[in-house]
Amino acid sequence: MPDPDARAPRAEMKIVLVTPEIPGNTGTIGRTCVALDLELILIRPYGFDLTEKSVRRAGLDYWKHVRLTEYDDWGAFVQDRAPRRDQIFLFEDDGAAGTVYDPVYPPDAYLVFGRETKGLQPEIVGAYPDRIFRLPMRSPHIRSLNLANAATAVAYQAMRAYLA
Structure with missing residues (x-):
């Protein structure tokens, strides 16, 4: 029988969405946060009203369980x-630091994603050039992945050591 004290340490990771544009993606990512017990941090401005039905629809009846924190901008979040x-x-399509499989994620990591159409703002990327990672894509026919799919794949990889 496994020793309960030998379990992996509890992770307190967070998913950060900077200026998300599509309410369904935010709702779906919120649902992933509930599944993994992650905090969801949203940074304004949004391309939608957070009370929209489409956010709640994608998050289903789980949205009420999302641990949600909002900030007016990136600077307020960092401060x-x-x-x-x-x-x-x-996380960007062209992350130069490597793939999502390369880092060892600390239990208090911030997994940061930009808006669906333009990614992260240049000032954020410019401040952390060594902290930009990518999800590998084998097909030359795909430019990018859906934000909700990418965030979920990254979150599960980052949490891998803590889900045992």
Whole structure:
């Protein structure tokens, strides 16, 4: 019988969406956050009203369980949370630091994603050039993945060591 004290440490990871545009993606990511017990951090402006039915529809009846924190902008988030550099993981299609499989994610990591049409703002990417990772895509026919799919894939990879 497994020793309950030998379990992996509890992770307190967060998914951060910077200026999300599509309510269904935000709702779906919220549902993933509930499944993995992650906090969802949303940074304004949004391309939708957070009370829209489409956010709640994608999150189903789980949306009420999302641990949600909102910030007016990236600066307010950084000022309030003061994340260490090694906690920040940015995800872009062309992440030069490697793939999502390369880092060892600390239990308090911030998994940061940008808006669906343009990604993260240049000032955010420019401040963390060594912290930008990508999901590998084998087909030359795909430019990018849906934000909700990408965030879910990254979250499960990042949480891998903590889900045992």
